[in-house]
Amino acid sequence: MDNDVTEPDVTEPDVLDDRFTWGLILEVFQVLTSHGYLRHSHHATGAAVGTLGELCRVYEGKHHR
Numbered sequence: 001m002d003n004d005v006t007e008p009d010v011t012e013p014d015v016l017d018d019r020f021t022w023g024l025i026l027e028v029f030q031v032l033t034s035h036g037y038l039r040h041s042h043h044a045t046g047a048a049v050g051t052l053g054e055l056c057r058v059y060e061g062k063h064h065r
Helices: 022-034 042-059
Strands: none
Touching: 022 042
């Protein structure tokens, strides 16, 4: 067993919990689409998923300062 390996600390700002699911992601994308926003590319969509994760952290006050 490698003693240098540690489990992620759930209090770290870049760790998302089990509420961040594909269901949440798809629901947010549906809201954007319903408001007239169009999906651009797979690369842009991947970046949006990362940004959504950051939005969740900011919303709960767990973002980087």
